[in-house]
């Protein structure tokens with residue numbers, strides 16, 4: 573090998589290394605930015621640990637404690653075994669521009685000590701103007717899918733994103749169900765079938 577060839581190869585290796593490090597730094601930066609946003613969001617929502625504060629702000633209970641068996645059905649969304657809890661929906665906010673600081677839904681788990689705030693959800697209706705699935709905190713929404721019958725009409729075709737801000741989720745913060753959330757203490761447990769996918773833009 574000539575000296576130039578050796579130097580050349582060395583240069584390429586150095587460049588590849590630098591590029592890799594740069595990519596890593598960019599990814600870490602994005603993660604940090606999301607983490608800061610998520611921390612701010614958690615802080616601003618802490619007042620809803622008291623569910624009556626949520627009700628006063630028109631997050632209203634849909635009563636049933638939703639959970640899934642983990643079954644996979646062709647043409648339906650996949651929900652790993654676990655619960656989604658009781659959804660308190662702020663109907664006036666639905667269909668308004670997506671606001672990372674104002675989720676459309678607060679999620680509570682019934683426990684011996686009352687209702688515990690465990691997570692939140694954003695709902696985005698599918699409209700003729702929809703060009704692509706919405707994203708938030710670097711996460712793509714699930715959907716489009718039918719409304720989650722029987723608590724939501726099937727006609728409400730939408731995208732959604734869950735965030736388990738207040739309860740660890742071994743499957744990831746943004747997966748739709750949380751195996752650490754239970755409906756066993758619920759007055760009205762509701763085993764839901766996976767929701768049907770609907771055609772979207774593209």
Ligand SMILES: [Cu+2]
Pocket residue numbers: 656659693734
């Ligand atoms: Cu949900």
